[in-house]
Amino acid sequence: MHINKIxxxxxxxxxxxxxxxxxxxxxxxxxxxxxxxDFIYHTWPxxxxxxxxxxxxxxxxxxxxxGSWPMFHILNVFFNPFTNSQLxxxxxxxIISIFNFFILGSIIRNKFKIERxxxxxxxxxxxxxxxxxxxxxxxxxxxxxxxxLLLAIKFYLKIEHLSTxxxxxxxxxxxxxxxxxxxxxxxxxxxxxxxxxxxxxLQVLF
Numbered sequence: 001m002h003i004n005k006i007x008x009x010x011x012x013x014x015x016x017x018x019x020x021x022x023x024x025x026x027x028x029x030x031x032x033x034x035x036x037x038d039f040i041y042h043t044w045p046x047x048x049x050x051x052x053x054x055x056x057x058x059x060x061x062x063x064x065x066x067g068s069w070p071m072f073h074i075l076n077v078f079f080n081p082f083t084n085s086q087l088x089x090x091x092x093x094x095i096i097s098i099f100n101f102f103i104l105g106s107i108i109r110n111k112f113k114i115e116r117x118x119x120x121x122x123x124x125x126x127x128x129x130x131x132x133x134x135x136x137x138x139x140x141x142x143x144x145x146x147x148x149l150l151l152a153i154k155f156y157l158k159i160e161h162l163s164t165x166x167x168x169x170x171x172x173x174x175x176x177x178x179x180x181x182x183x184x185x186x187x188x189x190x191x192x193x194x195x196x197x198x199x200x201x202l203q204v205l206f
Contacts, residue, residue, distance in 0.1 A: 007117065010117050010118070010121055011117065013121065013124075014117070014120060014121055014124055017124045017127050017128060018098075018127065021098065021127045021133065021136075022094075024133050025090075025091065025094045025136070025137045028137065029134065029137055030137070030138065031130040031133060031134055032130040032131045032135075033134075034134075035134035035135060035137070035138035035140060036138055038067075038138070038140060039086075039090070039138045039139050042064055042065055042067075043066065043073070043139060043140055043141065044086060044139070045064055046061070046064040046066050046070065046073045047073050047076060047077060047083060047089075049064065050070065050073050050074060050077045051077050054077075058070060066141075068141045068145075068189060068190050068191065069188050069189065069190075069191060071144075071185060071188040071189040072141035072144045072145075072189050073141075076089070080092055086139070089139050090137060090138055090139040092139075093135075093136055093139040093140075093144075094136045094137055096143070096144070096147070097135070097136035097147070098127070098136075099147055100126055100132070100143060100147050100150060101120070101123050101124060101126055101127055102120075102123075103150040103151060103154060104123035104126060104150055105119045105120035105123035105124075106154065107123075107150065107153060107154055107157065108122055108123055110157065111157060132146075141189055141190065144189050144190075145186050145189040145190030145193050146186075146190075146193075148183070148185040148186035148189060148193075149182070149183070149186040149193050149196055151178070152179050152180075152182040152183035152186060152196060153196070155175045155176075155178045155179035155182065156179050156200070158175045159172060159175045159176060159179060179200070183200065184197070
């Protein structure tokens with residue numbers, strides 16, 4: 001009975017955190033400050049510019065004064081069907097951003113061999129971070145970078161697991177490809193995420 005009470009308390013906390021995340025979007029939360037103006041004056045004009053004239057916008061990308069390379073903008077222009085209005089675009093980024101929570105929870109569970117509810121409760125901390133929330137609610141690039149990084153880490157851990165089993169087969173090469181692919185996307189979305197490719201390079205080198 002005591003165990004069930006603890007479990008349901010954890011469920012309640014998790015639901016509360018997820019609910020607060022969506023309420024943050026509903027009330028147009030900008031707890032980190034600056035997210036709204038960054039979107040209006042930099043991110044949205046860059047997306048619209050790429051949408052209207054790809055080559056010209058890329059050539060003059062510096063004029064948008066974005067703090068990141070244009071991978072986020074390019075991906076959204078070509079693959080996000082909700083770039084017709086600011087609000088629908090921002091909501092789509094809010095939905096995509098929550099995948100960070102799910103992937104991080106999966107990484108924590110597999111790495112530390114803990115219960116699913118505990119892993120996702122730990123990973124839900126990112127849903128409370130002001131920078132993460134503001135970036136999600138206002139359609140900024142940061143959370144895409146973290147999403148790609150987490151995917152790269154997930155494939156890296158799969159490679160690590162397969163290596164311990166001394167299995168050199170198609171599966172390990174496929175995981176290496178996806179690790180490199182997502183770490184590249186992370187780097188070209190946010191430059192400061194270069195630390196993971198450097199880590200992999202040094203590990204291979206030494």
